[in-house]
Amino acid sequence: MPKPEIHVFVCNQTRPEGHPRGSCGASGAAQITQMLSEEVAKRNLFTQVAVTATGCLGPCDCGPNLLVYPGSHLYIRVKPEDVSRIVEQHIIGGEPVTELLAPEELW
Ligand code: FES
Numbered sequence: 001m002p003k004p005e006i007h008v009f010v011c012n013q014t015r016p017e018g019h020p021r022g023s024c025g026a027s028g029a030a031q032i033t034q035m036l037s038e039e040v041a042k043r044n045l046f047t048q049v050a051v052t053a054t055g056c057l058g059p060c061d062c063g064p065n066l067l068v069y070p071g072s073h074l075y076i077r078v079k080p081e082d083v084s085r086i087v088e089q090h091i092i093g094g095e096p097v098t099e100l101l102a103p104e105e106l107w
Contacts, residue, residue, distance in 0.1 A: 004050035006091055008036060010066040012053040024063030028080070029053075032064045035083040040091075049091055059106055074102040 010033045014025030023029075036051045057065050062076040066086075073096045075086060082100055090096050101107075 002047045005048045007050045007052065007069045008066055008091070009052050009054040009057070009069075010036060011055065011057045011063060013056040013060070015060075021060040022063070023056075023060055024065055027063040029064040031080060032066065032078050032083060035080060036066070036087070039084060039087040043087070043092070045091070059102065062102065062106070065102075068096075071096070074107040075100050076102045076106070 010029060011024040012029045012033060013023045015021060015023040017026075033051065033053050040046065040049050040051055054067075057067055057074065059065060059074075059076060064078045066075045066078055067073070068075070068086075068090060073090070075082070075097070078086070078100065082097070086097055086100065
Protein backbone atom coordinates (compact mmCIF):
# COMPACT_ATOMS: atom_id res chain seq x y z
CA MET A 1 0.00 0.00 0.00
CA PRO A 2 1.47 3.38 -0.93
CA LYS A 3 1.98 5.92 1.83
CA PRO A 4 -0.75 8.61 1.48
CA GLU A 5 0.39 12.18 0.99
CA ILE A 6 -2.69 13.48 2.78
CA HIS A 7 -4.57 11.87 5.61
CA VAL A 8 -7.99 13.06 6.66
CA PHE A 9 -9.23 11.93 10.06
CA VAL A 10 -12.95 12.37 10.57
CA CYS A 11 -14.21 12.12 14.14
CA ASN A 12 -17.04 9.58 14.26
CA GLN A 13 -17.19 9.36 18.05
CA THR A 14 -20.61 8.57 19.49
CA ARG A 15 -21.87 8.96 23.04
CA PRO A 16 -25.08 8.04 24.83
CA GLU A 17 -27.99 10.40 24.23
CA GLY A 18 -27.94 13.30 26.69
CA HIS A 19 -24.19 13.07 27.32
CA PRO A 20 -22.95 16.57 28.23
CA ARG A 21 -20.11 16.53 25.68
CA GLY A 22 -22.27 15.58 22.73
CA SER A 23 -20.46 13.96 19.82
CA CYS A 24 -19.55 14.29 16.18
CA GLY A 25 -21.45 11.08 15.59
CA ALA A 26 -24.63 12.83 16.67
CA SER A 27 -23.93 15.85 14.45
CA GLY A 28 -23.64 14.12 11.11
CA ALA A 29 -20.09 12.75 11.01
CA ALA A 30 -21.05 9.57 9.18
CA GLN A 31 -22.48 11.56 6.27
CA ILE A 32 -19.37 13.77 6.11
CA THR A 33 -17.12 10.69 6.14
CA GLN A 34 -19.13 9.05 3.37
CA MET A 35 -19.10 12.21 1.25
CA LEU A 36 -15.34 12.61 1.67
CA SER A 37 -14.74 9.01 0.66
CA GLU A 38 -16.93 9.50 -2.40
CA GLU A 39 -15.09 12.68 -3.39
CA VAL A 40 -11.76 10.84 -3.13
CA ALA A 41 -13.12 7.93 -5.17
CA LYS A 42 -14.65 10.21 -7.81
CA ARG A 43 -11.26 11.82 -8.38
CA ASN A 44 -9.37 8.53 -8.21
CA LEU A 45 -7.17 9.82 -5.38
CA PHE A 46 -6.95 6.48 -3.53
CA THR A 47 -3.17 6.34 -3.58
CA GLN A 48 -2.67 9.95 -2.49
CA VAL A 49 -5.43 10.53 0.06
CA ALA A 50 -6.57 8.40 3.00
CA VAL A 51 -9.84 9.05 4.82
CA THR A 52 -10.13 7.48 8.26
CA ALA A 53 -13.04 7.55 10.68
CA THR A 54 -11.59 8.10 14.11
CA GLY A 55 -12.47 8.69 17.74
CA CYS A 56 -12.72 11.98 19.59
CA LEU A 57 -10.43 14.77 18.43
CA GLY A 58 -11.24 17.12 21.31
CA PRO A 59 -13.73 19.90 20.57
CA CYS A 60 -16.86 17.73 20.70
CA ASP A 61 -19.36 20.58 20.79
CA CYS A 62 -18.04 21.91 17.45
CA GLY A 63 -18.59 18.79 15.36
CA PRO A 64 -18.51 17.29 12.93
CA ASN A 65 -14.74 17.78 13.06
CA LEU A 66 -12.07 16.61 10.68
CA LEU A 67 -8.32 16.86 10.82
CA VAL A 68 -6.08 17.07 7.77
CA TYR A 69 -2.41 16.08 7.77
CA PRO A 70 0.14 17.25 6.89
CA GLY A 71 -0.32 20.59 8.56
CA SER A 72 -2.67 19.57 11.39
CA HIS A 73 -5.58 21.62 10.03
CA LEU A 74 -8.74 21.10 12.08
CA TYR A 75 -12.05 21.80 10.37
CA ILE A 76 -15.03 22.27 12.67
CA ARG A 77 -18.80 22.25 12.18
CA VAL A 78 -18.30 20.76 8.74
CA LYS A 79 -21.50 20.73 6.72
CA PRO A 80 -22.23 18.52 3.72
CA GLU A 81 -21.96 21.52 1.42
CA ASP A 82 -18.40 22.19 2.71
CA VAL A 83 -16.98 18.82 1.72
CA SER A 84 -16.34 19.36 -1.98
CA ARG A 85 -14.79 22.74 -1.24
CA ILE A 86 -12.39 21.25 1.31
CA VAL A 87 -11.43 18.58 -1.21
CA GLU A 88 -11.01 20.97 -4.13
CA GLN A 89 -9.30 23.84 -2.36
CA HIS A 90 -7.29 22.06 0.34
CA ILE A 91 -6.82 18.39 -0.51
CA ILE A 92 -6.18 19.01 -4.20
CA GLY A 93 -5.23 22.69 -4.28
CA GLY A 94 -3.14 22.79 -1.12
CA GLU A 95 -4.89 25.89 0.26
CA PRO A 96 -6.78 25.34 3.52
CA VAL A 97 -10.31 26.77 3.68
CA THR A 98 -9.44 29.19 6.45
CA GLU A 99 -12.98 30.26 7.35
CA LEU A 100 -13.90 26.65 8.19
CA LEU A 101 -10.85 26.00 10.38
CA ALA A 102 -10.93 25.95 14.17
CA PRO A 103 -9.87 29.28 15.69
CA GLU A 104 -6.44 29.58 17.33
CA GLU A 105 -7.86 29.46 20.85
CA LEU A 106 -9.52 26.13 20.13
CA TRP A 107 -6.73 24.38 18.20
S1 FES B 1 -16.72 13.73 19.62
FE1 FES B 1 -15.78 14.56 17.83
S2 FES B 1 -14.26 15.81 18.66
FE2 FES B 1 -15.08 14.81 20.38
